[in-house]
Amino acid sequence: MADPMIQLRGVQKYFGALHVLRELTLDVPAGATVVVLGPSGSGKSTLVRCINHLERIQGGTIVVDGTAIDARGLARDGRRLSARQVARFRTGIGMVFQSFNLFSHMTVLGNVIEAPVGVLGWSREQAVARGMELLGQVNLADKAHSYPATLSGGQQQRAAIVRSLVMDPKIMLFDEPTSALDPELIGEVLRVIRDLAIGGRTSVIVTHELGFARDVASRVIFMDAGRVIEEGSPEQVLEHPREERTRSFIRRIV
């Protein structure tokens, strides 16, 4: 069997004295969609933030598509990566945040073409063409020249998803993408994630939307207190959880 796209082995993460990830081990096969569930403070967000090295880890290793991350930083083929190479590594991993984080001084299209032009070196025409195409697919073509502050939360999140997708990353990370949205706006964002953003990419999604998890996940993991408590198919974890903690969590959020 081929190596998994993302491989975590005994990952340790501390915030000061707080032990956030406790010897966490997890495989995400290429093309898989892994949904991460768990109560707040269980380390779900930290887990995805370690995969693109927004957070350093203090122990263990993470291998992402051939790049190894450990407590000292990143390495590929046994050689340490420079800050510039770390930045380049991140271009292959899209990330969608709970709070959207669109650049507020740029229009929607400006947000979308910033990295392809500035980081990947595309021509502006090429970036605008691809950006407009994707914005059209999420029904935001008419908002291309609007500033983020004038958009609804659902529109902002769809724009943020396009900003990641335009880079055509191999991996997509979603850190509670709908938790900051009004209930009536959640559906439109989940549809875009399912129909456009995942699209055969390796994806790790932190969410509390169980219906969505059942719909898209190839695997579901349940975390508590920095550990993976339960892991399996959506039916197995969501319908027939083995662990009491998983059962009571699912009861609470349904």
Add this chain to the structure above:
Amino acid sequence: MSLNRLARLVWEYREAFLSGIWVTVELSLLAMALALISGLLACLGALARNRLARAPAILYIEFCRNTPILVQLVWVHFAWPAIFGVKFTAFTSSVVALALQSSGYLAEEYRAGIESIEKGQIEAAQSLGMTYGRLMRRIVVPQAVMRMLPGILNQFVTCFKSTSIVSVIAVPDLMYHAGLIVSATFLPMPIYTLVAAMYFLMVLAVSAAVRRLSRRLPTFGYFQVRHAAA
């Protein structure tokens, strides 16, 4: 005193008034230009991780902000020759003292502006593969400048008003000329009232421009994508 006589007085001393106003404007512009640069250096020092860079920068900022402008002026003009071996003209000393004062406040404006940028903006930029230099240049600084501009412009207004102190070391600004005219005419009431009105109108004009500008800032063209129509 009749208005007629006041008008004649202004006309008679028009050159003195004009040259005083010019010196005042020149002083505040030069001092602010110097302060914008030295304040930025002080701010970068204060934000540095290296303690050896941070300590002197913070000391400089606190010194500038916590000493009166009159004391700074006299200190630069009369003490620097002995301390640093540099003897400035009264005009240069005034520019330096005003710049000292303003740079302390500007450094704090810069720092507040940069620190006000949400962490999420930086993380989004990082996750898109931007290096530290690029994300500072493209994401943090443009947004910080927008937030700083009203504060910087207000500091300019303060600096402009502070220039009136330089007549103490005989720099021929508006206030200094007013003093000369009063000694020649023995008319302190109308002359000083007139000078107060002049400062009032000039500062009012600058403040109004500042307010207008801050309201319009978010829609400035610089922040638009210029080639979006392509």
